[in-house]
Amino acid sequence: MENNNKTEVIVIGAGPAGVSAAITLARAGKKVLLVDRSDNAGDKNIFGGCIYEHQTKDIFYNFKEEAPVERIVTEEKIIMLTDEESAEFTYKHPISNDNASYTVLRRKWDKWCVEQAVKEGVCFAPKTLVKELIYENGTVKGIKTQFEDYYANIVIVADGVNSLLAKQIGLRKRLENKNVTLNVKEVYRLPKQRLEDRFNLNENEGIAAKILGGPLKNMFAMGFLYTNKDTISIGYGASLDELIKHKIKPYDLMEKLKEHPSISKLLKDAEFIEYGAHMIPEGSLESIPKVYDNGVMIAGDAAGLVNNIHFEGTNLAMLSGKLAAETAVFALEKGDYSACVLSKYYKKLKNSIIIKDLHTHNNTIEFLKKHINTITSLYPELSCKFFSILSCADGMPKQQKYNKFFTETLKSGVIKKSIPIGIFAMEKCLKK
Numbered sequence: 420m421e422n423n424n425k426t427e428v429i430v431i432g433a434g435p436a437g438v439s440a441a442i443t444l445a446r447a448g449k450k451v452l453l454v455d456r457s458d459n460a461g462d463k464n465i466f467g468g469c470i471y472e473h474q475t476k477d478i479f480y481n482f483k484e485e486a487p488v489e490r491i492v493t494e495e496k497i498i499m500l501t502d503e504e505s506a507e508f509t510y511k512h513p514i515s516n517d518n519a520s521y522t523v524l525r526r527k528w529d530k531w532c533v534e535q536a537v538k539e540g541v542c543f544a545p546k547t548l549v550k551e552l553i554y555e556n557g558t559v560k561g562i563k564t565q566f567e568d569y570y571a572n573i574v575i576v577a578d579g580v581n582s583l584l585a586k587q588i589g590l591r592k593r594l595e596n597k598n599v600t601l602n603v604k605e606v607y608r609l610p611k612q613r614l615e616d617r618f619n620l621n622e623n624e625g626i627a628a629k630i631l632g633g634p635l636k637n638m639f640a641m642g643f644l645y646t647n648k649d650t651i652s653i654g655y656g657a658s659l660d661e662l663i664k665h666k667i668k669p670y671d672l673m674e675k676l677k678e679h680p681s682i683s684k685l686l687k688d689a690e691f692i693e694y695g696a697h698m699i700p701e702g703s704l705e706s707i708p709k710v711y712d713n714g715v716m717i718a719g720d721a722a723g724l725v726n727n728i729h730f731e732g733t734n735l736a737m738l739s740g741k742l743a744a745e746t747a748v749f750a751l752e753k754g755d756y757s758a759c760v761l762s763k764y765y766k767k768l769k770n771s772i773i774i775k776d777l778h779t780h781n782n783t784i785e786f787l788k789k790h791i792n793t794i795t796s797l798y799p800e801l802s803c804k805f806f807s808i809l810s811c812a813d814g815m816p817k818q819q820k821y822n823k824f825f826t827e828t829l830k831s832g833v834i835k836k837s838i839p840i841g842i843f844a845m846e847k848c849l850k851k
């Protein structure tokens with residue numbers, strides 16, 4: 420930081436987007452100030468969840484050896500619930516997997532990421548709340564904090580889903596309820612050996628599970644469960660407008676999920692240690708704001724860059740932070756911080772997996788909402804019925820069992836209801 424409170428780039432927010440931007444700038448030899456409102460980076464940050472190796476190692480080269488990751492995900496599960504029963508699909512990864520995902524806890528993970536940034540030459544200011552951007556003649560010039568004003572040639576805004584700062588300068592509107600999911604998460608402690616026995620895991624192996632149906636049926640909602648070293652993260656995300664429509668209190672829904680017989684036994688005797696709630700932008704192309712203006716760029720959740728269908732947020736945040744930083748390096752070398760030069764950032768986003776994937780899924784959430792009863796109620800019911808009728812040796816002749824299963828399946832209308840889903844999925848797969 421120069422004496423007159425001016426630096427080359429200020430990055431607001433030390434989440435995945437902000438830290439990646441700051442590290443990329445420092446590696447290019449630029450002066451960068453990273454600020455976050457938390458006492459320690461990550462203190463108040465919540466996610467499921469998993470980080471993805473492919474993008475993470477692009478920023479944190481030795482993260483697998485050095486970072487506080489909890490477990491490598493070796494099993495992906497889809498747990499489908501009815502009111503009483505459950506049916507599971509499990510995919511087991513091969514042992515060596517170069518694009519693995521890892522469960523992490525944000526409190527430890529974010530702190531480690533910021534430490535790496537500081538080692539790379541980033542100047543980090545914790546406990547610094549940015550109250551507003553300094554905005555003069557249509558150009559962002561710096562930040563106003565609770566302490567002092569700081570100036571920079573470029574400001575990268577990576578302050579997360581609510582981004583009051585992007586709203587202040589008119590780049591973003593208030594998110595509509597239909598474009599945002601509310602996520603509730605709890606963490607439970609279970610001694611490491613008991614956790615591994617309960618989930619049938621070897622040392623360091625972990626599970627990432629998605630939960631469909633049960634108390635989450637008939638609304639755009641999905642649960643999740645992740646195993647950490649000696650804790651279990653469990654929660655769900657539900658579209659805000661659906662929670663309002665169904666008049667469900669987020670906490671009550673969480674309780675119902677935990678009470679389901681197939682879930683409660685996974686948490687048995689585990690000690691409750693943490694509760695939190697956080698929004699996620701739904702990640703549609705139309706809700707992405709203009710991501711640059713004179714002297715400013717927006718990255719990560721602040722710009723709505725999330726792929727909710729695939730539970731990808733941290734990787735897109737890291738990539739967008741990196742692309743914003745590369746654009747800043749180019750602008751600093753040119754000595755031009757105008758919107759025209761910074762528009763290069765949007766071009767980079769468009770050529771990256773971020774906009775490509777958001778483009779692929781542009782109408783997916785809308786489509787899923789229309790067919791949500793089939794997906795979250797009918798499919799779990801039929802899956803459970805399949806096992807309950809066909810797997811049980813109860814003296815009923817097999818022909819009679821097959822007949823019963825197929826009659827009930829046909830009666831449910833599943834074939835007719837699945838045709839549009841199949842066509843939609845095929846279109847997504849085949850579209851260039």
Ligand SMILES: Cc1cc2nc3c(=O)[nH]c(=O)nc-3n(C[C@H](O)[C@H](O)[C@H](O)COP(=O)(O)OP(=O)(O)OC[C@H]3O[C@@H](n4cnc5c(N)ncnc54)[C@H](O)[C@@H]3O)c2cc1C
Nearest residue numbers: 432434435436456466467468469549579602719720732733
């Ligand atoms: C329950 C849940 C589960 C999820 N699961 C996954 C998952 O499994 N995998 C995955 O990849 N993604 C997941 N995500 C999404 C992922 O967490 C986000 O996409 C990602 O964290 C976005 O990173 P970011 O840096 O843009 O924002 P954030 O991580 O939100 O970071 C923003 C930072 O800005 C700081 N800040 C905000 N305002 C100010 C201010 N005015 N002044 C100073 N500092 C400020 C905050 O303190 C925070 O540190 C999940 C999200 C939730 C809520």
